[in-house]
Amino acid sequence: xxxxxxxxxxxxxxxxxxxxxxxxLLGVVIGVMFLVVxxxxxxxxxxxxxxxxxxxxxxxNTIQVLRTPSVQMAVTASQRREWQRRPRLKREEAETIRRTxxxxxxxxxxxxxxxxxxxxxxxxADGVRVSAISEEILEIRTFRTTHGRPFSPxxxxxxxxxxILGSRVAETLYEGEDPLGQRIRIRxxxxxxxxxxxxxxxxxxxxxDNLVLVPASSPITRFLADSRAVGNIAIQTLDPGxxxxxxxxxxxxxxxxxxLRPGDSNDFEVETSEESLAFWDRISTILFLALPxxxxxxLVVGGIVIMNIMLMSVTERTREIGVRMAIGARRRDIINxxxxxSATLSGFGAILGVGVGIGLTWAVRTxxxxxxxxxxxxxxxxxxxxxxxxxIAGVYPALQASRMDPVEALRYE
Numbered sequence: 001x002x003x004x005x006x007x008x009x010x011x012x013x014x015x016x017x018x019x020x021x022x023x024x025l026l027g028v029v030i031g032v033m034f035l036v037v038x039x040x041x042x043x044x045x046x047x048x049x050x051x052x053x054x055x056x057x058x059x060x061n062t063i064q065v066l067r068t069p070s071v072q073m074a075v076t077a078s079q080r081r082e083w084q085r086r087p088r089l090k091r092e093e094a095e096t097i098r099r100t101x102x103x104x105x106x107x108x109x110x111x112x113x114x115x116x117x118x119x120x121x122x123x124x125a126d127g128v129r130v131s132a133i134s135e136e137i138l139e140i141r142t143f144r145t146t147h148g149r150p151f152s153p154x155x156x157x158x159x160x161x162x163x164i165l166g167s168r169v170a171e172t173l174y175e176g177e178d179p180l181g182q183r184i185r186i187r188x189x190x191x192x193x194x195x196x197x198x199x200x201x202x203x204x205x206x207x208x209d210n211l212v213l214v215p216a217s218s219p220i221t222r223f224l225a226d227s228r229a230v231g232n233i234a235i236q237t238l239d240p241g242x243x244x245x246x247x248x249x250x251x252x253x254x255x256x257x258x259x260l261r262p263g264d265s266n267d268f269e270v271e272t273s274e275e276s277l278a279f280w281d282r283i284s285t286i287l288f289l290a291l292p293x294x295x296x297x298x299l300v301v302g303g304i305v306i307m308n309i310m311l312m313s314v315t316e317r318t319r320e321i322g323v324r325m326a327i328g329a330r331r332r333d334i335i336n337x338x339x340x341x342s343a344t345l346s347g348f349g350a351i352l353g354v355g356v357g358i359g360l361t362w363a364v365r366t367x368x369x370x371x372x373x374x375x376x377x378x379x380x381x382x383x384x385x386x387x388x389x390x391x392i393a394g395v396y397p398a399l400q401a402s403r404m405d406p407v408e409a410l411r412y413e
Contacts, residue, residue, distance in 0.1 A: 007340060024309040063234070120184070335401075351383070
């Protein structure tokens with residue numbers, strides 16, 4: 001049996017019976033399309049959250065000390081009340097950590113609040129995230145200025161009212177103008193602009209450039225519940241191998257500072273980016289485990305339809321099968337013929353499914369905040385599944401055709 005002849009016959013059948021072929025391939029198309037789109041979105045999210053998100057929000061090789069967990073899921077009322085009773089983090093605790101760490105590391109503090117920013121000309125930027133940070137956070141979070149400069153350690157230590165604008169805030173307040181040296185007001189307090197951050201883009205549709213950085217000791221601390229309190233303490237080890245050592249030492253330092261006894265549980269949280277994002281690992285694992293079952297349903301339906309179409313084809317081509325057997329075709333040749341035709345049908349459906357899936361993935365990436373990445377190995381898997389469905393679905397019709405009596409087949413009308 002010539003495989004090229006089998007492929008030609010299958011493509012000829014698709015061309016001649018377009019509507020029947022469309023419905024026979026629909027299950028395979030949907031299954032492969034679903035596989036490509038969903039896996040591309042999940043894998044894009046996984047890559048984005050574990051790489052870009054972790055770097056932009058947490059920093060590389062970074063430990064976070066927080067009052068409450070950064071991710072709160074399935075929280076009971078009693079747990080929430082316990083968190084609310086916890087003492088706030090203090091700057092003295094950051095100093096304690098800095099003194100006691102035995103490994104080289106940067107230690108910084110950060111507090112966030114939302115505010116409207118006004119320029120001296122009266123232009124306003126609404127809903128801006130204002131981060132009161134120590135100078136170490138500039139390195140930990142990899143903030144870079146494209147215009148002007150970061151504030152100096154002396155300005156940070158003395159709480160001089162200077163500010164670094166995110167690119168979006170700078171564009172809103174000073175469109176087409178140089179913001180350096182200009183005065184802005186944050187909740188009534190004047191700050192002098194010394195720099196503009198490089199553009200950071202968006203995070204799941206939210207702008208990372210709608211941001212203003214000010215020194216942690218600046219007048220903005222008057223709007224915090226406690227002027228000595230900080231939102232979180234960030235510790236970045238210079239050597240990635242020292243991360244676990246630093247994590248243990250940080251926990252011990254804060255427990256000693258707060259006078260906690262050995263049997264007392266922590267009234268604070270110490271997290272790394274991996275632990276903070278553990279919830280996403282669980283979600284992505286569930287999705288990847290559930291996906292084969294969902295795709296399998298469509299492919300099974302598609303395989304049943306293809307098998308029925310092939311059985312109809314066997315009946316319609318009974319005389320042709322008889323002629324082939326009469327001129328010397330063996331059972332193996334008949335089986336191969338129908339398997340090739342069935343695999344070609346489903347393979348064509350898999351190609352359509354991959355094409356539609358890539359198009360939908362592009363649309364998701366372009367028109368929604370969801371990141372999506374089409375991986376070649378998933379395309380290869382979709383093609384393999386399409387061909388496998390066709391071969392499996394074609395086995396029974398091929399066997400039925402090969403078992404025909406040549407004499408009876410020649411008499412069939």
